[in-house]
Amino acid sequence: MENLLFYVMAAGAVAGALGVVLARNPIASVLALLACFFCLATIYLVAGFQLLAAAQILVYAGAILVLFLFVIMLLNLGQAGPLPKVDREMFRRRRSTLSIAVAAALLLAAAIAVSGFREVTALAALPVHGLDTPAMLAATLFRRYALPFEAISLLLLATAVAVVVLAKRSRAPQAGSRDGDEA
Amino acid sequence: MTVPNGHLLLLAAALFAVGVAGFLLRRNVIVVLMSIELMLNAANLSFLAGSRMHALSSPGGIPDPQGPVFAIFVIVVAAVEAAVGLALVIAMYRHKRSVSLDELGELKG
Numbered sequence: 001m002e003n004l005l006f007y008v009m010a011a012g013a014v015a016g017a018l019g020v021v022l023a024r025n026p027i028a029s030v031l032a033l034l035a036c037f038f039c040l041a042t043i044y045l046v047a048g049f050q051l052l053a054a055a056q057i058l059v060y061a062g063a064i065l066v067l068f069l070f071v072i073m074l075l076n077l078g079q080a081g082p083l084p085k086v087d088r089e090m091f092r093r094r095r096s097t098l099s100i101a102v103a104a105a106l107l108l109a110a111a112i113a114v115s116g117f118r119e120v121t122a123l124a125a126l127p128v129h130g131l132d133t134p135a136m137l138a139a140t141l142f143r144r145y146a147l148p149f150e151a152i153s154l155l156l157l158a159t160a161v162a163v164v165v166l167a168k169r170s171r172a173p174q175a176g177s178r179d180g181d182e183a
Numbered sequence: 184m185t186v187p188n189g190h191l192l193l194l195a196a197a198l199f200a201v202g203v204a205g206f207l208l209r210r211n212v213i214v215v216l217m218s219i220e221l222m223l224n225a226a227n228l229s230f231l232a233g234s235r236m237h238a239l240s241s242p243g244g245i246p247d248p249q250g251p252v253f254a255i256f257v258i259v260v261a262a263v264e265a266a267v268g269l270a271l272v273i274a275m276y277r278h279k280r281s282v283s284l285d286e287l288g289e290l291k292g
Contacts, residue, residue, distance in 0.1 A: 099207030110196030
């Protein structure tokens with residue numbers, strides 16, 4: 001039962017990932033990514049990581065993908081509007097064989113590496129409370145990784161400032177350059 | 184019987200390969216950013232598989248806490264990357280009226 005769920009969800013995740021890459025419309029890409037992340041969250045649950053599954057849904061599906069959708073709709077890149085030079089040719093032609101070859105080589109290398117991998121299972125079943133109990137995570141995060149944790153908080157602050165600076169509409173020079181572009 | 188860890192790692196490799204292909208193939212910046220998110224998720228999955236391997240091979244079923252902790256760090260970094268990347272996309276759209284990577288050639292030698 002558990003294994004069946006895992007394999008179904010793995011197929012769903014890979015299908016979603018392929019949908020992200022192959023979809024013509026960026027909104028379809030976002031929805032495929034959403035499906036992929038939900039499948040991944042289920043896989044985390046099956047694998048025993050309950051907190052991470054919740055974080056996956058909350059942060060990825062709830063925040064990051066909404067941000068993507070928001071930007072796509074803000075820039076009007078959906079199907080309805082005129083697509084300004086976007087995806088007229090969807091793929092970069094010259095590079096496509098090379099990049100598919102790179103991806104296939106990566107996958108092959110990983111498959112070879114995993115096939116030589118010895119499975120050790122001393123445990124018949126995972127513990128009921130899952131593998132990532134909040135107590136264990138907190139003990140590691142706030143003791144051994146306290147410094148990276150603080151660094152991450154600094155990174156988040158810097159990001160908030162940087163995003164405001166980058167996306168702010170600066171009045172005078174921006175307007176002039178845009179007129180120049182359109183002329 | 185639980186899911187073997189090798190299959191988790193294989194799934195992570197497949198997701199990563201699809202992400203790499205999307206990153207190299209697509210010319211829409213937003214889809215390229217989404218491909219990066221896919222690759223970060225693959226990395227997360229392999230972190231968790233490593234932690235789980237530790238749990239399955241030890242008799243007490245105690246996982247290595249570093250796997251989930253690093254996965255949390257990766258999630259935070261992914262959020263930061265998406266925010267900055269999308270702000271750059273907005274700035275690029277203001278300048279070029281386009282989100283195609285082919286429009287960006289100024290630094291080409």
